[in-house]
Amino acid sequence: MPTSEKISLLLFLFVVTAIYILELFFILVFVVTKLSHGQTTNILWCKPAIVIHLLAAAGIICFLYGHLIEPYWIEVKVVQIQTDELKKTSFRLVQISDLHCDKKERNEKRTVKLINRMEPDIIVFTGDAINTASALPLFKDTMRDLNAGLAKLAVRGNFEVDYWKNLDLFADTGFELLDEKIVALRKNGETVYVSGLTCENPSAFRNLLQSVPDGHYSVFLYHYSDLVEDLARLNVDLYLCGHTHGGQVALPLYGALITLSKFGKKYESGMYTVGDTILYVNRGLGLETGLAPKVRFFARPEITVFDIGPRK
Helix, strand or coil: HHHHHHHCCCCCCCHHHHHHHHHHHHHHHHHHHHHCCCCCCCHHHHHHHHHHHHHHHHHHHHHHHHCCCCCCCCEEEEEEEEECCCCCCCCCEEEEECECCCCCCCHHHHHHHHHHHHHHHHEEECCECCCCCHHHHHHHHHHHHHCCCCEEEECCCCCHCCCCCCCCCCCCCCECCCCCCEEEEEEEEEEEEEECCCCCCCHHHHHHHCHHHHHHEEECCCCCCCCHHCCCCCCCCCCCCCCHHHHHHECCCEEEEHHHHHHHHHHHHHEEEEEEEEEEEECCCCCCCCCCCCCCCCCCEEEEEEEEEEEE
């Protein structure tokens, strides 16, 4: 985690902690005064106390919203891309990322309905499948139920590499795992190339991408955004990744508190142009496991639809 993100997180936690310590202080003073002297004090209703009450209440409301509402409020983001490398055919590519399935279903069924309704040519998954081994059946059922006209493709994220290396996550799902592999997808006589790389072996990206032929539209799948500034003279038109969750907690006007990304907030979520490449950082559909709070705030779960077609 970059130092700037550590500072932002610590400052945020300090402010939140201070608000609730002060709230507790005002309540305790009121109670102690009442019990000790048999009389009330106006400390609960002085101006500083009212400000703290409002902030504390707002914090509780934001937490409840972030826990009960936003994690289930999927945003379908449509991105139109025009390219000279396609002459008469369009490809619809749908990206999902960071499902982080738990044993209990969260967004999985709705995700399947939303995506299948779009009738995509290609579906790609950019890593982080499950939080627990008991969620494997749910993940597989979800991936199996997704329909694509041409291909369903996936790369492994850090969770697959760190925790689930021995699980066959994609068997019987219809997804092809791209691990230092390139596939050519043809529609109406035109071709797009999709390449993928596991985050276990990032140094292999150059050898992989040098094999992508020039003159064709090229999509690169990788869990992190880490390689985007090293793609000079390589044919990557569209680089799709996830990992950041858009911070999972983002603040108005500031954005993500933490991204756990090499670049920090530089590529926290959404679309960026880096050299000749369009980078898209998907916010994912699930929630981080472990000590991370089970909330999303100003970082809605996301399905991204790319309509890639000829330049008009």
